[in-house]
Amino acid sequence: MRIEERRYTKTDHLRPTGYLAKSLVVTFKGLWRNTKNRPCTVQYPWEKVVYPDNYRGRPGIVLDKCIGCGRCAKECPNQCIEMVQIELPNLGAVKRPQVNVGRCMMCGNCAEACPTNAMMVTPDFELASYSRAEMIFDPIKLQHPYKPGYEVNYEFALLSEMKGGEAKTYAKNDPNVHDVIVLEGAKCISCGRCAKTCPAGVIVMTETGELNPKTKKPIKHPKFDNTKCVVCEQCVEVCPKSALSIKEVL
Amino acid sequence: MSTLYTVLQDVTEWLMGLIASLVDWTKLGFLSGLADWLETEPVLTTVTTLLVALIYFISLMMFGLCFIWMERKFLGRFMDRRGTQVGVLGFFQNFADGIKVVLKEHIVPKAADKPLFELGVFGILATSFMLLGCIPLSPQFYVINVPLALLLGIAIFSFAPFSLLIGAWASNNKFSLIGGMRGAAQLIALEIPILLVVVSVVVMTGSLSFNGIVGWQQAHIWLGIPLFIGMVTFLVAGIGESERVPFDLPEAEAELVEGWTTEYGDVRWGLVMACDYFRAYIMCGLLTMMFLGGWDGPDFIWAEVWYLAKTFIVFFFFIWARAAMVRIRTDQILKLGWTRLLPLALINLLIAISLKVAEVF
Numbered sequence: 001m002r003i004e005e006r007r008y009t010k011t012d013h014l015r016p017t018g019y020l021a022k023s024l025v026v027t028f029k030g031l032w033r034n035t036k037n038r039p040c041t042v043q044y045p046w047e048k049v050v051y052p053d054n055y056r057g058r059p060g061i062v063l064d065k066c067i068g069c070g071r072c073a074k075e076c077p078n079q080c081i082e083m084v085q086i087e088l089p090n091l092g093a094v095k096r097p098q099v100n101v102g103r104c105m106m107c108g109n110c111a112e113a114c115p116t117n118a119m120m121v122t123p124d125f126e127l128a129s130y131s132r133a134e135m136i137f138d139p140i141k142l143q144h145p146y147k148p149g150y151e152v153n154y155e156f157a158l159l160s161e162m163k164g165g166e167a168k169t170y171a172k173n174d175p176n177v178h179d180v181i182v183l184e185g186a187k188c189i190s191c192g193r194c195a196k197t198c199p200a201g202v203i204v205m206t207e208t209g210e211l212n213p214k215t216k217k218p219i220k221h222p223k224f225d226n227t228k229c230v231v232c233e234q235c236v237e238v239c240p241k242s243a244l245s246i247k248e249v250l
Numbered sequence: 251m252s253t254l255y256t257v258l259q260d261v262t263e264w265l266m267g268l269i270a271s272l273v274d275w276t277k278l279g280f281l282s283g284l285a286d287w288l289e290t291e292p293v294l295t296t297v298t299t300l301l302v303a304l305i306y307f308i309s310l311m312m313f314g315l316c317f318i319w320m321e322r323k324f325l326g327r328f329m330d331r332r333g334t335q336v337g338v339l340g341f342f343q344n345f346a347d348g349i350k351v352v353l354k355e356h357i358v359p360k361a362a363d364k365p366l367f368e369l370g371v372f373g374i375l376a377t378s379f380m381l382l383g384c385i386p387l388s389p390q391f392y393v394i395n396v397p398l399a400l401l402l403g404i405a406i407f408s409f410a411p412f413s414l415l416i417g418a419w420a421s422n423n424k425f426s427l428i429g430g431m432r433g434a435a436q437l438i439a440l441e442i443p444i445l446l447v448v449v450s451v452v453v454m455t456g457s458l459s460f461n462g463i464v465g466w467q468q469a470h471i472w473l474g475i476p477l478f479i480g481m482v483t484f485l486v487a488g489i490g491e492s493e494r495v496p497f498d499l500p501e502a503e504a505e506l507v508e509g510w511t512t513e514y515g516d517v518r519w520g521l522v523m524a525c526d527y528f529r530a531y532i533m534c535g536l537l538t539m540m541f542l543g544g545w546d547g548p549d550f551i552w553a554e555v556w557y558l559a560k561t562f563i564v565f566f567f568f569i570w571a572r573a574a575m576v577r578i579r580t581d582q583i584l585k586l587g588w589t590r591l592l593p594l595a596l597i598n599l600l601i602a603i604s605l606k607v608a609e610v611f
Contacts, residue, residue: 023574027328031573034327041331 053149056108057125058101058137060144063088065118067199068095069232072110072119080104086139099142101127102135111152115173115200115230120150159250175227179248181235183222187243190220194235194244202228203235253390255302262298263289303383306393310382310531313558315344317527320562321569328573351520359513363420370417370510371518377409378525378532385535386460388545388553398458403536404448407491410529411437414500418510429509432580433493433500439587440490440497446595447480447487450602451540454611464544470611474541480598481541483591485564488533489571490583493526496575497583501526534564 034040042049059072059081073081080103083095097110097119108121122144129135144150157167158177170177185208195203202225207218222235222244236244270285287293319334319341326333334340358364384403386392396402411434418430452458454473455466467473474481490497501509511522538544538560547556578586605611 019575024570027570027574030330031324031328031570034330039327039331043332043335 051123051125055123055125056106056121057123058104058106058121058127059099059108059110059142060120060122060124060150061097061139061142062118062120062146063096063139063143065116066096066139067116067118067230069115069199069230070095070097070234071113071115071230071232072097074233075109075113077107077109078103078105081110084138096139097142098139099137100135101137102132108152111150112154112172114151115232117151117153120144120146121152122150173230177249178226178229179231179246180226181224181229181231182245182247183224184243184245185221187241188221189241189243191240192220192222193238193240194222197234197238199232199234200228200230202226252302252386252392252395254305254392255298258301258305259294259298262294262301266294266297303393306383306391307379310528311524314524314528314531315341316562317531317565318344318524320565321527321572324566324569325573328569348520352517354516356516356518359422361422362513363422366416366420367513368518370413370420371514371522373413373416374410374525375521377406377413378528380406381532382528385532385539387557389461391554395459395461399460400448400452400458400463400536400540403532404445407529407532408437408441414510417514421510421513423513426510426512429500429512433510435580436490436493436497436499436583436587439584440487440591443483443487443587443591443595444491446592446599447477447484448540450477450480450595450599453599453602453606460539460544463539464546467543468546472541472543472546474543476605476611477541477598477602479594479601481537483594483598484537484541485567487587487591488537489568490587492530492533492568494530494568495572496577498577499580499583530565530568531561534561534568537564 068083070083073079073083080100081097082100084098085093086096088094088096099110106121111117111119111121114120124144127135153172155169155171157169161167190205192205195205203222204225205220206223208221210219211217212219231246233246236246266288270288273281273285273288322343323333323340332340334343336343336346358367381403383393384399384406386395386399414430414433414437418426418433421427451463451473454477455463457463457466493500499509501511511519514522535557538557542560542564544560545553545557547553
């Protein structure tokens, strides 16, 4: 019966069939079902619902993959990621992300932004603790064993190609399609800070062939290996003369 | 004499002898008369009766707890959840609640009528506990066996409206007073159908004692079959009389905040709450006695077990009604009482009389 066809009379719910018999039958069916099978209550600490495959819990990190580019900290909408200095046995003092999980909203943007898929979303959601300090996960505590599927991947298309009518999709971190760093050569003072800062090690100071008129030494300019660049913008930030800028790929 | 009484008589004699010898051992001259007095017949009878009442009371209190537990678990299943979880199958939740209630502070409102405030609770407690003693579990296990036990039970039951009104008035709270008024009106309205159904049972069996009623049913037929209308009327009126959903106006949790018990806090409130279940047990017990043959049943297990099993089954219907139905208004309850249940009870009485006149049984 369609809903529009149902007619309610004034005392419909007070008739024996409506008030007594129907409700008794409905509740008894529920009792039988819940006794035969089990109630829908999940006794949480002892039994857990199977979480979906794409569940996004707290962020986790694989320290071996992390290059310390800081893109996660830049992307974080809640600004709960901070790059802190830690001592790693094989690398020495490096900067790695520290997450304030108490402020994290589990959006997974950090894992999406990560160029090496070191940052990932884990299914870990039981984060309650007795103090706020325990909620701050330093890089060591943030580690989580990797499983395929924890990393966040995406595909994208370029606007310029979409205008042309044929949109080609590219995978995340496609080495050929990403923003590039542009050098304004006249501003460069050849200090080499960008090369020292670059976490991916793609900047090499190369000689341009010209000589400095005063010191008679060859002038060096940074040269970028765009297939390895992760566009972390650290070189742009560190440049004292603002000679570097980002050219977006569109 | 119940078996319980005869067994406890020996215990009492031994106990009194022990106390008397202790008194003798003190060698205090002025106590020598006391030792003799302790072993006289009246003292022994009194102490034995008290012991019987105590044991009966404790065992029925435990069954009352079972009722609460049963309601919690069954309501849980009715509502697609699990009910209580503490202890074995959640049974110890009642004890936890009891301990919590006992540890609470006793608060009397400043403007309350203090003596009446205390009296209201003790009125309903005393009547409910007296009722526990009125209903025997079996011909061997009982406290009192008076010829007019059924009438006595109903009479004590009808004391409740007074306690409600006293407690409600003494609280000096308008919502409590409304709750008490509602409760009293409802209890009085539903008492008359109950009494008429009881009359029909008495007409059929010709006895007012539970032994007589159950004996008649053992000899002939369970009264629930010929007097089915009466049984249904008694069930509905019994749910109303024990103030349970869908007739729980006196303690409308949502809008009257527990009705007349709003101002009661500590163990008094806990006992009143337990009394609700004792009164529900008494209604189930009366229904079992009058219509389902009491302790009548095959002989392979004790009579008490038959009686209690039937009581629990009747209580299941109470729970079922609670899970299925919503609360109805005061005027609807009164209308139901006066224009539906009363005629049904009268028809039932007519059936009983005609069966008796036609000498079917």
